[in-house]
Amino acid sequence: MDIVKELEQLEDKYYGEWEEEKQPLIDALLKLHAQVGTDENLFNRFLVQCSDRFGGAYVPYLFWDKLAYFLQSPEERAYLQQLLKSFVESNFDEDEQKKMKPLLVCYFATEKKFEVDKVRALVIDKSHPTVQDYFHKLISFVEKNQKSTEMYVEKFRLLKEIHPDFNLLNLPITQLRDKMQNA
Structure with a gap:
């Protein structure tokens, strides 16, 4: 599989027919993500090639996988920090901000x-003031809201083994627990 070639084809579509709607791009990238996800080296190449493309639209999905890995091996933070940098330098759309919030x-x-x-x-x-404001609010939230922060962490720990699903991650913790027990 030639990851660069696949991503270039998707990029042509993204800046062409998919420019107004990101969901077809996300669906295509999720499919590619699933294909490379089982091979760590292949996934890391996918991550490096994908993180600075598509205006950052896929960064939350990549961050999900690397955050799950980080929780198991805290010394493995390099890719998370690279993804943070890519996110900061991206288009920083509201949709990506919402997806990244619980992960961050x-x-x-x-x-x-x-x-x-x-x-x-x-x-x-070193980023734009609106980006700085977004991150400072998140860091402040973590420092000042321990109970809420613990719920975010618990929710992610419940879901970290599955393919990124932001609809599940956004459920209240009680609904999420029930859903995971019944799954």
Whole structure:
């Protein structure tokens, strides 16, 4: 599988017929993601090639997988930090912001303070003021709302093994627990 070739074909469609609607792009990338997801090296190549394309539309899906991996192996943060940088430099659309919020809350809550400060200094503080504001609100939320933050972390831990599903992640924790027990 030639990942670059596949992504270039999708990019042509994204800037052509799919420019107004992201869902066909997301569906195509989810299919490609599923094909490469079982091979870690192939997935990492997919991540590197995909993270700076499509205006950041697929960054939340990539972040989901790497956050799940990070929770198991906290020393594996390099790809998460690269994805954060890609997200900061993306179009930063409202849809991606909504998808990233619970993932970022979980990341900031579980990451070492030193690493969060490093990301803030090297990436966030050098970004556009609206981007800085978004991240500062999230970091402040994590620091000031421990109970809510714990719920975000618990929700992600319940879902981390499945393919990214933001509709499930947005469910209230009680509904999510019930849904996962009945699945």
